[in-house]
Amino acid sequence: MFSQQIISDLQQVLNASVADQGIPGAVVYLSTTDGIWSGASGVSNLKTNTPMKPRDRFRIGSISKLFLAVVILQLMEEDKIDLNDTLIDWLSEEICDFIPNSHKITIRQLLNHTSGLADYLNTDEFNTALETTNPNHLWTATEAITYAYDLEPLSPPGKKFHYSNPNYILLELIVEAVTENTLAREMCDRIHTPLGLIDTFTEMREEIPGGFVEGYADWDEDGETDNVTRRNDGVGLGDGGLISTAPDVARFIQGLFIEDKLLAAETLEKMLTWVEDREGGYYGLGISAWNSDWGEIWGHTGNTGGFLSTCWFLPNQDITVVVLTNTADTALPDDIAAGVLDVVLADEEED
Template identity: 30%
Template sequence: MPPSSERLYRGAMVAVLAGTLCAPLTAAAPPAALPGAVAAGSPSPSVPGPDVRPLSPAVARQLDTAVQRVMHEAHVPGVTVGIWTPGQGSYVRSFGVADKADGRPMAPDLFMRIGSETKTFTVTALLQLVAQGKAGLDDPIGRYVEGVPNGDEITLRQLAGMRSGLFNYSDDDAFFKALTSDPRRPFTPRELLDYAFKHPVQFPPGERFSYSNTNLILLGLVVEKQSGQHLGDYIEQHVLDPAGMKDTLLPQGSAFPVPHAQGYTDQTADGKTAATAGWNPSWGWAAGAMISTLDDLHTWAPTVATGRFPDGSRMVSPALQKERLITPATPIPGAGYGLGIFDVQGWIGHNGSLPGYESLTIYLPETKTSLVVLLNTDIDHDREEPSTLFGRAITQIVSPRHVFDLPAQPAAR
């Protein structure tokens, strides 16, 4: 996840990794299809027991208690959790309220903003175009977008893997002021890039990992240029429709289907908590503006981790999926990041966070277990993101050999 104003747009490996933007990760193929991913987050062999515990009534009661404890401690208004393991049952629960104003309960069917999980869809679109010969992972970004610092050296692969060295626009002071002074204003991709490009590059391309939303804005422009379609239209036609994900979209402006939860954030001009459902997420665009539901993210978790649609057809070619799941180490122990996807202690996927909402969509290939968490606040608790608190508490119970943990970096603001 990201640091500082990144709180505004936390992405996947928050904190220590580098920086981030919207809170931002996600039928089944055999574990052999995931060689690269499994390597980065291998669990400690000292923890005994099965990879995943069956979701029995007793385990469900433990989960109820753990989720409600995190809610109480972190002051989370509402949360929905889904866990599914083939042959071992499922767990789907909502707790708390979707809207504090009217007390409407949280529910599994609500639309939610998913932040940086958007990155998994944008990179999927890119990989499909690479398979079609319309782009190359080792092409320089300067071939597709003009005016990029080091554009003749930074490759599409380095952008997707967060190793470009480009400054993260959501960490720019002027951007933060512009967004928080008028959260309903629209931003264009070029405006976002202008905030980033006024800063010097942070390091030579490929030198190290640094989470930057700027990378995904550039990849979104590549998808549009090489496909001839708007990014949202391409993703809908070539990713969402084949996956049967009818309740997922990249919205136009502040559009938000109903029913949806109200979101709550303290990332405001005056630092006071505000409701955010009407805020315009265009500033996240290809890096974090998408909307989805629990059921659709249940579909997405194994789809993005295996590269196969639910009907068994290929979403991403085997060779490119293998490359995607090569997850080099990051500064966070047990966490690796590949091409728009992470591996945290064996869990493959992404998280997301933008003002008012957080999400987590991950998949454990050994047992084909999917975990989705959706909540309506991004306010940190003891310098940790609530989505990570839920992910840790849940996996300590259901997968003690694979405990999800992404320590967040203290916000600068």
């Protein structure tokens, strides 16, 4: 167990970060061989000033990609797919005819973002659609992928890393084609239920009892903070559709990397086969890696609709850190995670 001094120092780091970064609120979950600490700071709703709680739910954005990657790799373990299968092996001509290099792009290249496909998130067509779409509109992967149709490839398949959300929209479509089931159902059956993730849901695909915290951003760039929780930018899809809590995300990370409850050892080896991300780090199959002062770190970040998040796993120390925040403008969740590690690892060095 952590000492009271360490607990006090961790909470102080979180409180100071929320204040200094101008974040409405944030939560942290930390798990080490010495103990577990979860903390919250700030508010979950600026209008009501509701205090943030450690088990509050957030949109976790692209951390969802790691969940989807696990589903794909489980299907591979079941011999239902091969990582060298191409788009045309699983998707209809109506889709493949409009995706450049669909006869060459493999499932592995979708997973590690080496497909060369351009992202549609910043295109005028997609953003115009967002402005005119009803907030209650239930986006489908089939609809979302149309905004990637005929976009000029950024590189030939397998040649370079380009982080691109359509890769994971296509993976969602592949899961649906292979299983004849929704991705939300497969995630629930394969990950959430086995690990006991009682606070993890796919937005707009599942009922979320009690909802989740409010998310904020200066959406119209007028200098004022806006509540953007109800803005529908394609929520609930495979590239970033999950709602979760810091304890649930940490439980997922530990089930995957410490307890080996989701994938076989040889499959994890495939997941952790890296390509350079051209920013000094690496990317595997749904997961990032980078070197730090504390050694190698595996993890992922999330940025979506008023929320920024990060999850870190330090394999050499069996340490898991999850930081969830409810703003997309000023939050620096990686800095909060680093501050937390400074506290606990500096304490270990002193011991």
